[in-house]
Amino acid sequence: MSERLGRLVCTAAIAAGAALAPAPAPATAAPDPGERSVGALLTDLQRLYREAEEATETYNATEERLKRQRSEVAKLNRRLAAARLSLQDSRGAAGRLARQQYQGRSEISSYVRLLLARDPQHALDQGQVIRQVSKERAGTVRRLAGNERKTDELARRARAALDSRLTLAERQKKDRDLVRKRLKGVEELLASLTEEQLSQVAELEKSGVAEAQEKLVASGALSSTRRPSREGGEALRYAVEQIGKPYEWGAEGPDSYDCSGLTSRAWDSAGRAIPRTSQEQWARLPRVELGELRPGDLVVYFPEATHVAMYLGDGRVVQAPRPGAKVKVSPLAANPVLGAVRPDPSGRPLRRYTPPRLPEGATTGSDEGYSAP
Numbered sequence: 001m002s003e004r005l006g007r008l009v010c011t012a013a014i015a016a017g018a019a020l021a022p023a024p025a026p027a028t029a030a031p032d033p034g035e036r037s038v039g040a041l042l043t044d045l046q047r048l049y050r051e052a053e054e055a056t057e058t059y060n061a062t063e064e065r066l067k068r069q070r071s072e073v074a075k076l077n078r079r080l081a082a083a084r085l086s087l088q089d090s091r092g093a094a095g096r097l098a099r100q101q102y103q104g105r106s107e108i109s110s111y112v113r114l115l116l117a118r119d120p121q122h123a124l125d126q127g128q129v130i131r132q133v134s135k136e137r138a139g140t141v142r143r144l145a146g147n148e149r150k151t152d153e154l155a156r157r158a159r160a161a162l163d164s165r166l167t168l169a170e171r172q173k174k175d176r177d178l179v180r181k182r183l184k185g186v187e188e189l190l191a192s193l194t195e196e197q198l199s200q201v202a203e204l205e206k207s208g209v210a211e212a213q214e215k216l217v218a219s220g221a222l223s224s225t226r227r228p229s230r231e232g233g234e235a236l237r238y239a240v241e242q243i244g245k246p247y248e249w250g251a252e253g254p255d256s257y258d259c260s261g262l263t264s265r266a267w268d269s270a271g272r273a274i275p276r277t278s279q280e281q282w283a284r285l286p287r288v289e290l291g292e293l294r295p296g297d298l299v300v301y302f303p304e305a306t307h308v309a310m311y312l313g314d315g316r317v318v319q320a321p322r323p324g325a326k327v328k329v330s331p332l333a334a335n336p337v338l339g340a341v342r343p344d345p346s347g348r349p350l351r352r353y354t355p356p357r358l359p360e361g362a363t364t365g366s367d368e369g370y371s372a373p
Contacts, residue, residue, distance in 0.1 A: 048353025232296025
């Protein structure tokens with residue numbers, strides 16, 4: 001992203017008196033509103049929401065790792081069960097071999113009979129059989145040793161995978177508790193504000209976003225004529241169909257979503273799996289300049305990449321904005337932009353494209369106002 005464009009998309013936070021820089025320390029309680037300015041209250045609210053969303057994305061990342069670990073444990077357990085059956089078969093074959101040796105049905109007695117045979121050709125045929133039997137018995141021994149080693153290794157890996165799963169499950173509980181703590185801080189601050197303060201905070205945020213959006217669109221940095229790829233168009237249609245559904249941390253549909261739950265599910269519906277969290281989407285998907293945005297691309301926000309939305313076109317995005325809000329259409333400059341990524345960089349733009357029809361009542365201004373819980 002160019003330096004000039006970066007300044008434009010960050011104007012909203014500056015205009016609202018809330019630069020949204022990382023807090024020096026995590027909030028442990030809601031700030032006392034006292035006689036502080038409306039701008040200071042907005043800064044506190046945005047910081048608390050940002051901390052809650054960052055904790056949510058951490059929770060989501062742990063949940064994804066836990067899902068993969070559950071799958072790995074199940075796969076190892078299946079392989080271990082098969083290895084144990086194979087080992088059991090090998091031990092059975094080895095047991096039969098030992099009994100044959102004990103009963104004297106071995107190569108030695110066979111060779112003695114071979115030396116005493118009167119028919120040379122018959123003797124040669126018998127020798128071939130003996131060599132084959134010898135090879136098979138040697139193979140039985142090798143398989144037994146190999147199966148024992150394989151079973152021991154799989155058992156070790158299965159134990160390690162289970163330990164890792166238990167560790168991730170414990171971490172998930174801690175991540176969940178942190179999200180709840182951050183959301184409680186938001187609720188406490190909102191509950192401490194009067195109706196007049198809530199209205200003033202919402203109006204200040206709205207005016208800041210409107211100013212930043214106006215400058216961004218007027219700069220000509222965003223094109224309104226680009227068309228999505230086939231997959232991008234399908235992902236965007238899915239996202240638009242979710243408008244009006246509630247935000248819920250950790251949710252990925254179909255009844256509610258958090259920010260990255262919406263974008264990952266939308267692209268999955270189009271047949272392309274992308275990372276679950278906004279931070280992984282930013283880290284692993286190909287980057288694209290804001291001036292090159294096309295519908296379906298993902299716009300990532302904040303320096304830590306803790307929020308993500310889907311580009312709709314004409315400087316707007318579809319997003320699951322924050323707790324207490326619903327999936328909606330917002331100005332691209334509703335939050336400080338980090339950059340954008342494209343899940344299908346090789347996708348060719350459609351020759352013909354009709355933007356999805358927005359449902360009635362879809363909000364196209366800044367985010368909803370604030371209200372006490």
